[in-house]
Amino acid sequence: MSERIPFEPKQIICYQGAPMDNVYVLESGSVEVIYNDPESGPPTANDLTQSGQLLAEITEVGTLVGEMGAFNQQTRTATLRAGANGATLEPIPLGETELSNAVRTRPSLGIRLARVFALRLRSNNRLARGFLEVTYQ
Numbered sequence: 001m002s003e004r005i006p007f008e009p010k011q012i013i014c015y016q017g018a019p020m021d022n023v024y025v026l027e028s029g030s031v032e033v034i035y036n037d038p039e040s041g042p043p044t045a046n047d048l049t050q051s052g053q054l055l056a057e058i059t060e061v062g063t064l065v066g067e068m069g070a071f072n073q074q075t076r077t078a079t080l081r082a083g084a085n086g087a088t089l090e091p092i093p094l095g096e097t098e099l100s101n102a103v104r105t106r107p108s109l110g111i112r113l114a115r116v117f118a119l120r121l122r123s124n125n126r127l128a129r130g131f132l133e134v135t136y137q
Helices: 045-050 096-105 107-135
Strands: 005-007 012-014 022-035 053-058 079-093
Touching (some): 079 096
Antiparallel strands (some): 012 079
16 A cells, blocks of 8 residues: 555646556545646646636545546546645556556455446546537537
């Protein structure tokens, strides 16, 4: 098990566009998921308050955050920021070997990843259906 990392309220955990190095398990507090238009270039802390779109606030302890690029080793698709009361996260390294070992030694991690991906897929499917309904009306 990795060391837990405390983050102050509204402290940036990682930026959209940064290389994937960890997924995180929320141990306490909350995490905000913020998206900035990639055409605007890499976001800064100032961009987040001016033009960033809050996609979600994750509050459930044990939830994985920062996982979207976990299996394909791509850059981060959103910025993560500690919520109003801060957050404590457990980082899980993302190299293929480290992730495989983490899932092998902690099967619940693999189950949590699968659940998170299924929820994200379901959410994206709902969004796509809504888009198609508007487009073809």
